[in-house]
Amino acid sequence: MGNSALKSHLETSQKTGVFQLTAKGLQEFPEELQRLTSNLRTVDLSGNKIEVLPASIGNFLQLKSLTLNSNKLTCIPSDISKLKKLETLSLNGNRIQQLPPSLGQLKALRTLSLSGNQFSEFPSGLGSLRHLDLLDLSRNQIRNVPPEVSELQAIEINLNQNQISVLSAEVAVCPRLKVLRLEENCLELSSIPLSILRDSQVSLFSVEGNLFEVKSLRDLQGYDKYMERFTATKKKFA
Numbered sequence: 001m002g003n004s005a006l007k008s009h010l011e012t013s014q015k016t017g018v019f020q021l022t023a024k025g026l027q028e029f030p031e032e033l034q035r036l037t038s039n040l041r042t043v044d045l046s047g048n049k050i051e052v053l054p055a056s057i058g059n060f061l062q063l064k065s066l067t068l069n070s071n072k073l074t075c076i077p078s079d080i081s082k083l084k085k086l087e088t089l090s091l092n093g094n095r096i097q098q099l100p101p102s103l104g105q106l107k108a109l110r111t112l113s114l115s116g117n118q119f120s121e122f123p124s125g126l127g128s129l130r131h132l133d134l135l136d137l138s139r140n141q142i143r144n145v146p147p148e149v150s151e152l153q154a155i156e157i158n159l160n161q162n163q164i165s166v167l168s169a170e171v172a173v174c175p176r177l178k179v180l181r182l183e184e185n186c187l188e189l190s191s192i193p194l195s196i197l198r199d200s201q202v203s204l205f206s207v208e209g210n211l212f213e214v215k216s217l218r219d220l221q222g223y224d225k226y227m228e229r230f231t232a233t234k235k236k237f238a
Contacts, residue, residue, distance in 0.1 A: 006032060013040060017062070023047035029054050038062065046070050058082035069093050069113075081105035092116050092136070104128040115139050115158070127151025137162070138181070150174060160184055160206075169193035172200035178233070184209035189216055198222025203233040 006021075010032055013019040017039050021030070026048040033040065037059040046069040053068065058079030060066075063086055070093040080089075081102035089106070090113040097118045104125045111134045112126070119140040126135065132153050138160040145159065150170035156179035164185040171180065172195035180202050189212035196202055197220055205226060208214055217223055 006030065010036065017041040018044075020044040021048075026050055028052065029057070034059065041065070043067065053077055053080075055079040061085070064088065064108075066090070076100055076103065078102040084108060087111065089113070099123045099125070101125050107131070110134070112136070122146055122149065124148055127153070129153060134158070143186075145171060152177070155179065157181070165191060167191055167193060167196075169195045172196045172198075172202075174200070177202055179204045179206075181206045182210070183207065187211060189220075192217070192220065194220060194222050196222075197226040201229070202226070203229040 009019065009021060013036055019033060019036065019040055019042070022044060026045060027050065029045070029050055034056060039062060040060055041062055042065045043063065044067040046067055048071050050068065050071040050073065053073060053076060055077045057077060060083060063083050065088040066086060067090040069090055073091060073094040073096055075096060076099060078100040080100065083106060085108055086106050087108050088111045089109060090111070092113050093116040095118050096114065106129065108131060109129050110131050112132060113136040115136045116139040119137060119142055122142050122145055126132070127148070130153050133155045135152065135154045136158040138158045140162050142159065142162040142164055144166040145164060145168050147168045147170040149168055150173040152174050153176050154174070155176050157177065158181040160181050160183040162185050164182060164187060167187060172193060178201060180196070183206050187207065187210040196205060
């Protein structure tokens with residue numbers, strides 16, 4: 001991409017606070033963006049070939065939305081924790097295997113999208129994200145949802161298309177969880193904790209494509225309580 005084209009993008013971004021440059025074959029995070037650290041609120045560099053997110057990403061203190069879907073990232077720098085205003089972090093379709101512990105310092109974060117990466121374990125340390133609405137970990141290789149999941153404040157957790165065969169009963173304790181998606185995993189009917197149906201606030205529990213027929217959920221203790229929540233929610237949005 002020519003310098004003149006990049007220059008015009010930068011000039012527009014200076015005025016709008018938005019920098020969007022998708023599918024242009026970029027191999028690195030544009031250094032020129034450092035000139036705009038004080039006023040950029042949205043950055044979208046999806047569909048490029050960026051392998052490294054530089055530590056200088058921590059300089060963009062006004063950033064509210066950072067989108068780097070479909071790049072070649074393998075990790076996230078710990079300096080991302082400086083983005084205290086960040087509400088949306090979308091890194092779908094990369095090669096990330098784990099998150100830096102400092103990610104838990106992004107106190108304003110509402111959406112964390114990590115679909116289509118290389119996570120084999122459920123990421124830890126996200127319980128401090130008090131405003132998190134959506135955690136998307138679909139299309140990874142996660143096998144186990146551990147007890148620490150109870151600390152999550154998310155309203156929706158998407159774990160579709162993983163390899164999950166173990167689901168901790170602690171998921172029922174998640175204080176704000178309403179939507180739990182576990183489609184196309186490796187769950188047996190006996191792996192479903194009854195507390196999710198009976199005691200949780202989950203009003204949409206999506207488990208199609210596992211190792212049992214969905215209709216057999218009806219035979220489980222607490223299914224009627226789950227259906228009450230499901231129906232009430234449906235009526236609310238009807």
